[in-house]
Amino acid sequence: MTAAELQQILAQGEGESLEFKSSFNNELIETLVAFANTSGGKVIAGINQKHEISGVIVNPESVQNWVNEIKNKTSPALVPDTEVVKDGNKTVIIFSTQEYPIKPVAIRGKYFKRVANSNHLMSIDEIANEHLKTINTSWDFYPDPNHGKEHISTEKVKRFVESIEQRTQQRIEMPHMDFLAKLEIIRNQQLTFGGYLLFAKEYCPISDVQVGRFKTPTTIIDSISLNTDLFTEVDEIIAFIKKHLMVEYIITGEPQRTERFDYPLDAIREIVINMVVHRDYRDSSASIIKIFDDRIDFFNPGSLYGGITVNDLLSGNYSSKTRNKLIAKAFKESGLIERYGSGIRRIINICTDYGMKQPLFEEVFNGFRVVLFKEKADVIKDVTKDVTKDVTKDVTKEKRITKILELVESNPSITTGEIAALLELTQRTVLRDIDDLKKMDRIKRVGGRKNGKWIIIHK
Structure with missing residues (x-):
């Protein structure tokens, strides 16, 4: 690597696969371990907090001694690639590691993974999941x-x-x-x-599901408690919810009337199946469904699996990973799941086609929550206000797109989260604008979510 190339890397700043250290220390090793447990990366020693080259003092044995120290302090032994780069009279050392094939890697009994631009100490569940993914299996x-x-x-x-x-x-x-x-x-x-x-033939203690019809947050007017096999749970949950839905009958001219429930049954079924299939059954908490007058609240133990975020789900920019591979396989064999990893997008599309407000998806309390709203999408508007709003919206959007293009041009590796933070926008707005830019062939993404970069086609 040349001094000029080093300066280009420094200009990118720290991120999911890059970190700067002023000297060689245990924190540097922790970062290499985090990279090895995630998607690989580089640590550059000899860079101060201002991201300027301060250099490190080395002798002919220094680099090899550091590599040996990394090897001795990690398990499985991590041996990074090293590169010595000189910029004038200053020397920096670049330590590089790929994603390790046998995970997780530890430094003196502690396991780290990379989250955004920092190291995260892994929990027992995360350590177990990484091991299971390494051997391409799951606990079930x-x-x-x-x-x-x-x-x-x-x-x-x-x-x-x-x-x-x-x-x-x-x-x-x-x-x-x-x-x-x-x-x-x-x-x-x-x-x-x-x-x-x-x-399960009889009572199954680890499949606990609680479903209730609430008149107020504290007043329950009907409820069921389920501890049975998963296929039966799906049917009984849907039957209970359906019992508490309002229905109207639409006259179509056909011999039979058409039923229309206040929530789309297809979306409810999709949510319930996803709950049962993707739940973390090692968590002692129950799955909970609360039916209110204006919404249905679904909560499942276990946060999103495999490093996927809610924004990844909403954008569709992710590779599907399954916590319970055997259970998912059984549901797919029986025809209850059509395709892996498409449930969220299908739920959104069903609600949109039904004229419903978009559901809420969020990670809370070490679990995953979905909220279906009875509220209809706002489609009737005053014409004058609508025109004014559309003009203002177009102008504002063009300004956003210009800023996004400027940020992408200055830092091709920038993430949508970083763009949202810099422009003080929601990540959903940024994802929508970027999707429009892609459709207009103005930008494209090369590489994966973590290690890819943006290329501007037309400004």
Whole structure:
């Protein structure tokens, strides 16, 4: 790397894959570990807090000694690439590491991952999830030490097999238990955690779902408590919600009237299936659904999985990762899931087509929350106000787009979150403007979400 290239890197500033340190120390090693547990990155030693080159003092053995120290303090042993770069009479050392194939990596028993431009100390759950992802599996594939095949319902297994036969229009000739073994729901003659949740014969303590109809935040007028298999829970949750919905009958001229509920049933079904499939069943909390006069509030234990954010979900700019691979696979085999990773976008589209206000999606209390609103989208407006608003909106939008292009030109690696912060906008507005710029062929994205960059096609 030349001195000029180093200056270009310094101009980018710290981020998800780049950090500056004034000297070699344990914090530098922590950052390398965080990069190894995320998507890789570089740490440059010899840069002060003002992002200016201060340099480090090195001798012929310094760099190798530092690499050995990193190797000895990390597990699995991390051996970064190093590069010595001189700028005048000052020397900087660039330590680079790729995403480590066997995760997570620790420094003296502590595990870090990279979040935005800082290091995050990983929780026990995050450490376990990283390990499971490394070996390309999930917890629900593991044998359940407390339950065996005698704890699952043969009738429920039969219905599952019949649903697959109906979907595929093919007869499954093998015995049902052998078929479960083929799907790895039973492994080495042992029932998996996922298998128990899918076909539990009786009371299932870890599938707790509470559903209530609330007149006020503290007044419950009807409720159910479910602790059964996951397929049954989906049906019973939807039936309870439907019982408490208002319905109007539309005369279409056909022999039968058309029913229209105050919420789209397809969106409710999509939310409920996503709750059941993606819940963190290792969390002792229950899934909770509250039906109010003006909204339905769905809460599920377990935050978004695999580093995905709410903004990623809304933009569609993410690769789907599944916490419960076996459960998701079973729901897909039975035809309840069409495609992995498209649920949120489908919910939004259903509500839009139904004339509903867009749902709320957020991470709260180490869980994920969705709120469906009864409120209809505001489509009737005063014509004069509408025209004035549209003109103002267009002018404001053009100013936003100009600023976005300026920021992208000065820093091609800038994130949408950083753009939103700099322009004091919501990230949703920035995502919408960038989507428009892409459609107009004015900018394009090269590379992934974390390590990619923007290219301006037309200013």
